Amino acid sequence: MKYSLLPVLGFILMISSCEKKESEYDRGPLLQNIGNNVIAPAYKLSHDRATSLKDAVVSFNDAPDIAKLQTLKVAFNSAYTAWQGIETYDFGAAESQSYSLNTFPCDTNKIAANIVSGTYTLGAAGNLAAKGFAAIDFLLYSKDESATVNFFTTNSNARKYLLDVTTDISSNITTAYDAWTNGGSAGFIAATALDAGSSISILNNAWAQATERTRRERVGNALGYIGLISSGNLYPDKLEGLYANNAKELLIANLEANKNLFTGGSGIGFDDYPKVKEALYQERPLNEEITNQFDKAIAASQAISGDFKSALINEKPKMETLFLELKKLTVLIKVDMASAIGVTINYTDNDGD
Amino acid sequence: MKNRITSYLNQQASIAPLAVFRIAFGIMMALATIRFWHNGWIEQLYIRPSFFFTYYGFDWVKPLQGNGMYLVFASLLICAICIALGLVYRFAAISFFLLFTYVELIDKTTYLNHYYFISIISFLLCMLPAHRFASLDVRFGLAKYTNAVPRWMIFALQFQMAIVYFFAGIAKINSDWLLHALPLRIWLPDKNELPLIGPLLNLKVTAYFFSWTGMLFDCLIAFFLFNKRTVWYAYAVVVVFHVFTAILFPAIGVFPFVMMVCASIFMPASFHERILHRFYRASAQDDFHSYSIIRFILLVHFTIQLLLPIRYLLYPGNLFRTEQGYRFSWRVMLMEKAGDVTFHIRDGATGNIATVRNRDYLTQQQEKQMSTQADMILQFAHHLAKIYSQRGFRNTEVYAEGYVTVNGRGSKPFIKEDVNLAAQHDSFDNKWWVLP
Numbered sequence: 001m002k003y004s005l006l007p008v009l010g011f012i013l014m015i016s017s018c019e020k021k022e023s024e025y026d027r028g029p030l031l032q033n034i035g036n037n038v039i040a041p042a043y044k045l046s047h048d049r050a051t052s053l054k055d056a057v058v059s060f061n062d063a064p065d066i067a068k069l070q071t072l073k074v075a076f077n078s079a080y081t082a083w084q085g086i087e088t089y090d091f092g093a094a095e096s097q098s099y100s101l102n103t104f105p106c107d108t109n110k111i112a113a114n115i116v117s118g119t120y121t122l123g124a125a126g127n128l129a130a131k132g133f134a135a136i137d138f139l140l141y142s143k144d145e146s147a148t149v150n151f152f153t154t155n156s157n158a159r160k161y162l163l164d165v166t167t168d169i170s171s172n173i174t175t176a177y178d179a180w181t182n183g184g185s186a187g188f189i190a191a192t193a194l195d196a197g198s199s200i201s202i203l204n205n206a207w208a209q210a211t212e213r214t215r216r217e218r219v220g221n222a223l224g225y226i227g228l229i230s231s232g233n234l235y236p237d238k239l240e241g242l243y244a245n246n247a248k249e250l251l252i253a254n255l256e257a258n259k260n261l262f263t264g265g266s267g268i269g270f271d272d273y274p275k276v277k278e279a280l281y282q283e284r285p286l287n288e289e290i291t292n293q294f295d296k297a298i299a300a301s302q303a304i305s306g307d308f309k310s311a312l313i314n315e316k317p318k319m320e321t322l323f324l325e326l327k328k329l330t331v332l333i334k335v336d337m338a339s340a341i342g343v344t345i346n347y348t349d350n351d352g353d
Numbered sequence: 354m355k356n357r358i359t360s361y362l363n364q365q366a367s368i369a370p371l372a373v374f375r376i377a378f379g380i381m382m383a384l385a386t387i388r389f390w391h392n393g394w395i396e397q398l399y400i401r402p403s404f405f406f407t408y409y410g411f412d413w414v415k416p417l418q419g420n421g422m423y424l425v426f427a428s429l430l431i432c433a434i435c436i437a438l439g440l441v442y443r444f445a446a447i448s449f450f451l452l453f454t455y456v457e458l459i460d461k462t463t464y465l466n467h468y469y470f471i472s473i474i475s476f477l478l479c480m481l482p483a484h485r486f487a488s489l490d491v492r493f494g495l496a497k498y499t500n501a502v503p504r505w506m507i508f509a510l511q512f513q514m515a516i517v518y519f520f521a522g523i524a525k526i527n528s529d530w531l532l533h534a535l536p537l538r539i540w541l542p543d544k545n546e547l548p549l550i551g552p553l554l555n556l557k558v559t560a561y562f563f564s565w566t567g568m569l570f571d572c573l574i575a576f577f578l579f580n581k582r583t584v585w586y587a588y589a590v591v592v593v594f595h596v597f598t599a600i601l602f603p604a605i606g607v608f609p610f611v612m613m614v615c616a617s618i619f620m621p622a623s624f625h626e627r628i629l630h631r632f633y634r635a636s637a638q639d640d641f642h643s644y645s646i647i648r649f650i651l652l653v654h655f656t657i658q659l660l661l662p663i664r665y666l667l668y669p670g671n672l673f674r675t676e677q678g679y680r681f682s683w684r685v686m687l688m689e690k691a692g693d694v695t696f697h698i699r700d701g702a703t704g705n706i707a708t709v710r711n712r713d714y715l716t717q718q719q720e721k722q723m724s725t726q727a728d729m730i731l732q733f734a735h736h737l738a739k740i741y742s743q744r745g746f747r748n749t750e751v752y753a754e755g756y757v758t759v760n761g762r763g764s765k766p767f768i769k770e771d772v773n774l775a776a777q778h779d780s781f782d783n784k785w786w787v788l789p
Contacts, residue, residue, distance in 0.1 A: 025555040026545065193546055195603065233705070274542075279761045281763035282763050330693065334691075335691045335692055338691055339758045340539070
């Protein structure tokens with residue numbers, strides 16, 4: 001027993017005397033690439049497009065006509081698509097924005113009531129489903145274009161509501177964007193540890209929640225299809241982008257953004273992190289499996305020829321396949337990747353049981 | 354042999370180790386209670402959740418309403434201080450044991466081996482006369498001074514410590530731990546930013562080194578602690594080992610410090626006597642004849658202690674997946690396990706199905722623990738059945754779709770998806786609906 005410490009000390013000295021070199025286990029380069037080359041451009045794009053959306057609303061409200069409505073719709077669609085690239089980052093200054101800016105389906109009665117009364121607090125919990133992208137989708141697409149133009153021309157409350165909801169979106173995204181640009185990104189890159197509260201653990205928790213949400217809300221709810229057991233009831237009115245009927249495009253944008261987060265674009269991503277490379281999923285490297293699964297889910301969305309609403313009836317088996325792919329993706333992100341990285345989501349003591 | 358053991362256990366021994374143990378344990382518990390309170394965990398763990406995972410047979414245990422839980426922790430703090438001071442010691446020790454165990458029984462989400470250890474130690478302290486020396490009870494004449502106790506009173510605490518280490522070591526003798534250095538291989542690189550040793554933690558050989566030394570330490574340390582010739586070295590190793598675990602795994606909280614402090618019970622009495630020398634008076638001893646009932650309770654207690662960690666042998670299947678017989682067995686830091694479970698509630702009359710978002714009913718930590726532990730999945734399934742029946746579901750059926758990965762082997766289905774969990778009852782029987 002007397003000498004039992006010697007080998008320990010010897011071992012430590014022996015190895016630490018080796019040149020300290022960059023290890024591929026270091027999380028600095030990974031976070032740097034994700035923070036600077038994945039998250040920052042996504043925020044910038046979303047911020048720019050939300051600003052353009054607001055400009056388009058102001059211009060439309062000034063003198064509504066069909067041409068301006070069409071311009072506005074284009075601005076809205078690109079803002080909504082860009083939003084899919086940042087919805088996952090529901091932390092820091094952006095915490096809880098994924099639902100405050102994108103709860104769907106929207107509550108059309110509540111929107112109508114708000115417009116009639118003209119007084120509302122968009123930040124109130126009761127208005128969660130009466131604002132955000134889904135509310136604008138409803139306001140711009142639920143009627144045909146001439147009826148929509150007519151509605152806004154004759155209803156100043158409606159114009160005000162459209163502007164208020166857009167301002168709420170753009171100011172929230174601007175807040176998150178500014179926070180990211182002014183120190184948020186630097187803090188994210190610096191917090192390289194892996195304990196609770198570190199960047200990787202916060203990002204992975206948000207990511208797991210976002211992926212789970214996509215599975216459930218972007219496809220599962222509409223299908224009424226759950227696991228191996230089906231109720232047989234379809235709920236097309238639970239789709240995202242319900243009135244513009246672009247749930248498919250939004251989902252693909254979302255999946256591509258998240259795949260980009262995983263691969264780190266052309267830089268270092270989670271797929272390069274050794275623990276994800278070394279971990280196995282059914283004897284295959286986990287990083288390949290997750291990249292494949294993103295591709296499979298994207299391909300399953302693209303394999304649907306119509307829009308999701310009609311696909312629920314005409315291409316239901318393909319919708320079901322898509323749901324299964326999303327389910328597998330969720331488990332891979334939430335369980336396998338989190339476990340491989342060793343993400344801590346405990347905020348209290350834990351003895352690893 | 355039997356005579357030798359009996360005469361060893363009945364030898365007169367110095368009471369000083371017991372008194373030092375009492376004081377150190379009391380101080381540790383006071384600090385741990387303050388830390389728990391300070392971290393906001395009373396609110397987070399016992400006030401905020403709307404549902405609690407009680408232990409089998411203890412579903413009547415509920416947290417107190419309002420500020421009740423704060424009152425409980427305030428009482429724990431006072432009891433811990435009283436234990437350290439040796440003031441109304443019996444009452445304080447029994448109250449501490451009951452209150453602490455009550456808190457632990459509220460929600461198995463928070464189960465930790467070291468909380469279980471603290472419950473046991475405080476249970477033992479209830480029965481030992483640790484306040485008969487260096488205490489306010491003696492000073493105020495509430496207890497009779499003594500400077501010697503029968504050896505078995507010290508031995509009880511030592512034996513309990515030995516059980517913890519030994520079974521923790523035996524549990525590490527498995528192929529994942531020894532042959533694959535799992536889960537340390539997954540966990541150690543997380544700490545690669547530590548000064549000096551950081552870069553080492555990226556290396557596989559380090560994980561193997563820690564796995565094997567950890568196993569050998571746990572299995573053997575008690576023997577060296579019991580041996581008078583090696584106890585000083587062994588205690589030094591205990592300190593180094595636990596300091597290391599505290600640095601590498603800050604999430605294990607106060608556990609390393611509790612173990613370091615408690616292991617001092619093995620030190621020769623002269624060590625403790627030096628610390629407490631000022632409390633010595635003219636020799637006074639007690640024959641402790643009235644302690645036969647306590648000797649019997651201890652015999653039962655240690656029999657249970659020796660059997661609980663091996664009860665898993667009664668269950669088929671992979672222990673790491675089923676966790677049948679996993680708790681209360683000193684299996685510490687043994688596996689990296691993660692899971693995800695989705696519940697589907699079916700109205701048996703209409704066939705309608707609702708999918709549950711677990712976070713609507715559980716805290717993040719509860720959901721995480723539940724998703725990898727079959728008995729918690731079953732409990733939550735029953736809770737959901739009740740909620741949905743109240744919402745108008747008839748013949749409510751609950752199905753769980755779960756995936757679990759152990760030690761980075763890849764997620765696999767965890768629960769038989771076609772089993773209606775609402776119709777399964779919790780018991781000590783094998784949970785056949787858990788997939789291997």
